[in-house]
Amino acid sequence: MVNETIKLMLEHASVRNFTAEKIPAATLKTIIEAGRAASTWKNFQSYSIINVQTDETKSKIFDLQPQKSIKQASHFLVFVGDLNRAEKATKLHTDQFFPEGTENLLISSVDASLAAQNTLLAAESLGYGGVIVGLIRDQAAEISNLLHLPDYTYPLFGLALGVPARQNDVKPRLPYEAVVFDERYQEQTIKVIEDYDRLQAEFAGARRLSSDWSERIATQFGVPSQTATLENLQDKKLM
Ligand SMILES: Cc1cc2nc3c(=O)[nH]c(=O)nc-3n(C[C@H](O)[C@H](O)[C@H](O)COP(=O)(O)O)c2cc1C
Structure with missing residues (x-):
């Protein structure tokens, strides 16, 4: 509803x-x-x-x-x-x-x-x-x-x-099932990340940033x- x-x-x-x-x-x-x-x-x-x-x-x-x-x-x-x-x-x-x-x-x-x-x-x-x-x-x-x-x-x-x-x-969010779990935590595979990189790139189209979603995460968490x-x-x- x-x-x-x-x-x-x-x-x-x-x-x-x-x-x-x-x-x-x-x-x-x-x-x-x-x-x-x-x-x-x-x-x-x-x-x-x-x-x-x-x-x-x-x-x-x-x-x-x-x-x-x-x-x-x-x-x-x-x-x-x-x-x-x-x-x-x-x-x-x-x-x-x-x-x-x-x-x-x-x-x-x-x-x-x-x-x-x-x-x-x-x-x-x-x-x-x-x-x-x-x-x-x-x-x-x-x-x-x-x-x-x-x-x-x-x-x-x-x-x-x-x-x-x-x-x-x-902006499309991560798939529901990758974020919301029934009863217990469900660790995600790399494929979920790669799929979302693709989805984000398609969504951004011509306005696409030079980096992928996961690369932007690496820029944050791959350095102190x-x-x-x-x-x-x-x-x-x-x-
Ligand atoms: C804690 C926080 C900090 C943010 N800082 C910035 C920022 O400095 N500059 C900016 O352009 N957007 C910033 N954002 C906006 C996010 O980039 C944006 O919410 C995210 O990309 C999702 O896009 P949407 O809000 O259009 O759905 C921030 C969002 C949050 C929650």
Whole structure:
């Protein structure tokens, strides 16, 4: 059964080109409130959202991470993992505060991600489009400085939102059976990867990137990960 909500979700495609039209402030607030309605670990709401809308700040972020969606967006929402409020709440009850570590990082990152996806979906439901921009983490310290992020906070990704200038086609996902398993995990064969490489190449057609899907994965995981994220997390006393 497919209703309007599911249809909208199935039609998702990231938008990276926007017109100059702005999202009205009241509409943006509604979109973000819908985002903030997402589930959150123990209702801690361990994230903040920096609403970047001036050309000046968008340009400064673009200079650090040159993706045109940042500059063209009506609003560039930077989702920030945030245990700064948690420090204040904790200090009401004890002098001890242990924000560091993987589990706490997952708590704030998952909370922020759920809110961001809800925000994007709400925007799409009103005819707007957007793209998540995670590569701002390559310049984590610079973005933190620019946005005045305090201790116990870190930039997770941006969400560029606006009026679509161009709609992309819906990207085919991996086959359902390669991702969703009944009762127990099912390790996949190389053939599944090769088949999906072919499917992606066919889908992309003339717009095909110079590399295959699996090659792009190798570019990420075939080399040690960047250190900017870890260094920034250490600087913000989260690792
Ligand atoms: C955490 C995260 C980070 C992303 N970072 C970027 C980015 O820096 N630049 C970009 O153009 N797209 C980025 N994307 C968008 C993905 O490339 C896109 O969602 C994916 O290719 C699937 O395409 P679709 O959203 O059109 O279905 C990001 C998506 C996620 C979830």
